[in-house]
Amino acid sequence: MADKSQERDSERAMCGAHRPTEFSRRKWTIIAALAVSDVVALSMSAALATYLRFETFNARLGIERLPQSASYYEAMWAFVALAVLALWREGLYDLERLTWGAGEFSRIARATALAALGFVLLSFWLKLPGLSRAWLLLVTGISFAVVSIGRLVVRTVLRALRRRGVLLRTALIVGSNPEAAEIARILRLHPEAGLRPVGCLASSHAEFLPLTYCDENTPMLGEAQQLREVVAAHAIDTAIIATTAFDHEIVSRMIAELRDTGVTILLSSGLFDILTSRVLVKEVAGVPLISVRSVSFSxxxxxxxxxxxxxxxxxxxxxxxxxxxxxxxxxxxxxxxxxxxxxxxxxxxxxxxxxxxxxxxxxxxxxxxxxxxxxxxxxxxxxxxxxxxxxxxxxxxxxxxxxxxxxxxxxxxxxxxxxxxxxxxxxxxxxxxxxxxxxxxxxxxxxxxxxxxxxxxxxxxxxxxxxxxxxxxxxxxxxxxxxxxxxxxxxxxxxxxx
Known part of the structure; x- marks a missing residue:
């Protein structure tokens, strides 16, 4: 038992050892790029809105209780701070929740609207009348457009880097069935998704498959029961479990095994032809079920x-x-x-x-x-x-x-x-x-x-x-x-x- 415990402790240490230097560095590099892009975009929006409204970058607030040097652009830093907080609240700095596409635009729209509302409430709380409503509307609209463009640039650069093998996360595909093979093939075909499949794990001895099953460049690294050892040995960032390859008890056990490793766990749904915006996970009588909204060309x-x-x-x-x-x-x-x-x-x-x-x-x-x-x-x-x-x-x-x-x-x-x-x-x-x-x-x-x-x-x-x-x-x-x-x-x- 002592040997088993020592092996577990060793595996846990190995699983976490590479993350501060590799996984965390990649994660925080992307988050920093997004944050810098947002701050620059919001600042530019403030300057442009001020010029469009007052035909100068140095328009005064015109409020006696504020210093003579106070201007709309300087006051805008409050909006910048509120907007960054709103973007964070919308999950736009959480790489596990971030939607790279149309969903991101809707979140940016909500965040800029929320920041504008917060700015109005803040101005009332500080009793600062006289702020131009046209200016605030301009700032909000321009911020949405410029932040969206800035993030589009970041996304384009990130995809280009990932196609060159930079900032990729190592992914282990757990399962040996057609679903696992399709996941490996799609990830190989689309490196811009940010996941590089380094290997597959077979579902069981009976289902053990040739090395070329998942993909000609994705080797079989062992069996699912060796999940923790393989994660440690190959510095895995993300484990993708093909749920159709296992009974749900085994899936639950594997999730429990990886709980304290820092590894990102992804469960495939098998719904390759369904957009995620149509999918909702809800609980019915204690059972998690996937609801799919219908779409038709009515x-x-x-x-x-x-x-x-x-x-x-x-x-x-x-x-x-x-x-x-x-x-x-x-x-x-x-x-x-x-x-x-x-x-x-x-x-x-x-x-x-x-x-x-x-x-x-x-x-x-x-x-x-x-x-x-x-x-x-x-x-x-x-x-x-x-x-x-x-x-x-x-x-x-x-x-x-x-x-x-x-x-x-x-x-x-x-x-x-x-x-x-x-x-x-x-x-x-x-x-x-x-x-x-x-x-x-x-x-x-x-x-x-x-x-x-x-x-x-x-x-x-x-x-x-x-x-x-x-x-x-x-x-x-x-x-x-x-x-x-x-x-x-x-x-x-x-x-x-x-």
């Missing part, structure tokens, strides 16, 4: 999406018209042929339509397709070729930044496409579609989508279908807006474009 939702498309597409067309004219001139100068390229595509419900694009290939590209089919670099029914000889000089530039896609706004206005949705396939691609593949055509195809911001040309066909079905299952206007915002850095950075 006639009302379809009308909302259509109105959103019409407003946004019309605004983009009007604003981008001068650029369209320059692009048209460049295409005509570079190679003979029409400016617009029309191609038959398959839309919602299998209906066909002509999709518009700026011509990026030579006029005889379709006739020359047979010459390059053997060089196809995509799987499934897709055709992709990184250095397609049929692409013109201007066309390479247009494709690199997805500018050739702009005329699809005309398809959006005609009701044949949406701003956000699944990629519209070619008729020849649909000939090989399975019943599951056809499910992605339940909605209008889109100019951008979850596939666009998740890898574009680097995705396999199966991954693209999975992302499209995920989008359909979880659609909302907020989700559409978030995907459009995420498309901007992807396009500007030319990530995944061929």
């Amino acid at each position: 006639p009302q939702n379809a009308m909302i999406k259509r109105a959103f498309d019409l407003v946004m597409a019309s605004a983009i067309v009007v604003a981008g018209m001068p650029l369209w004219l320059l692009i048209a001139a460049a295409i005509r100068i570079d190679s003979p042929g029409p400016v617009l390229f029309k191609q038959e595509r398959v839309g919602r419900g299998g209906r066909r339509f002509l999709m518009y694009k700026f011509r990026s290939m030579f006029r005889d590209a379709e006739e020359r397709l047979a010459e390059v089919l053997d060089a196809n670099e995509a799987d499934g029914p897709l055709f992709k070729m990184k250095d397609d000889p049929r692409v013109t000089r201007v066309g390479k530039w247009l494709r690199r930044y997805s500018i050739d896609e702009f005329p699809q706004l005309l398809n959006v206005l005609k009701g044949e496409m949406s701003l956000v949705g699944p990629r519209p396939p070619l008729p020849r691609e649909t000939e090989a579609y399975s019943e599951r593949d056809w499910q992605r055509m339940q909605v209008l195809p889109g100019m951008t989508g979850l596939w666009q911001v998740s890898g574009r040309s680097h995705l396999t066909f199966e991954e693209m279908v999975r992302l499209d079905l995920f989008y359909i299952e979880n659609w909302s206007v907020t989700f559409d807006l978030a995907l459009m915002l995420r498309t901007i850095p992807v396009v500007l950075g030319a990530r995944g474009a061929w």
Whole structure:
């Protein structure tokens, strides 16, 4: 018994030894970056609001009891402090709760509104009348926008670093079944999520699987009963338990084993196609159950999406018209042929339509397709070729930044496409579609989508279908807006474009 106790103490020490220097350092580096970004953004918002309201950065409060040097910008430090506290209250510095996406924007909105309310109450408590309400509204609105942009920059930089293997947390996948294999595959495919799978643990002797089961680069490190020892030996930060691989008593035991190690414990739900905003854990008669809100493209939702498309597409067309004219001139100068390229595509419900694009290939590209089919670099029914000889000089530039896609706004206005949705396939691609593949055509195809911001040309066909079905299952206007915002850095950075 004494030996067992000593082994436990040794394991506990080993489990915690690496955290202050590695896990904590990574955690506090990210939190510090977010805090600095927020303080800078809030300070800039104060200065901008002061200038917009008073046409000077040095507007006086005009209150006799305050020192002559007091100004709106100096008083704004109270708002900065309140806003940082509100951001903390909304969980925006808790990396375990932080939502990197549309959920973050709603939390920032609540935090800035709460800070404004707190600032008003503070001014009444201190009996400081005369503060400009227009100024406070400007500060609140600008703070939301600038803080959101600042965090977007931090998130973009963090993702770029993680793709290079920096600031990654070591993850152990506990379980040996298809769910565990899918978790390992997804984490390998998306290092920007911040988790690097270093190994898997088998569920039992009977289910022990080959080293390549989870992933070709994710070895099997032992069995689940060795969880604590493996966590200590491999300096694990995060343990991801595939719950479908174990009875609930075993899951509870593993959680208890890791309780005092400092390891972050994640339980997979198996709901790979459900957005977390739709999931609620609630207790029924003492039993924790997962509730999933329903989402459907009802006639009302379809009308909302259509109105959103019409407003946004019309605004983009009007604003981008001068650029369209320059692009048209460049295409005509570079190679003979029409400016617009029309191609038959398959839309919602299998209906066909002509999709518009700026011509990026030579006029005889379709006739020359047979010459390059053997060089196809995509799987499934897709055709992709990184250095397609049929692409013109201007066309390479247009494709690199997805500018050739702009005329699809005309398809959006005609009701044949949406701003956000699944990629519209070619008729020849649909000939090989399975019943599951056809499910992605339940909605209008889109100019951008979850596939666009998740890898574009680097995705396999199966991954693209999975992302499209995920989008359909979880659609909302907020989700559409978030995907459009995420498309901007992807396009500007030319990530995944061929």
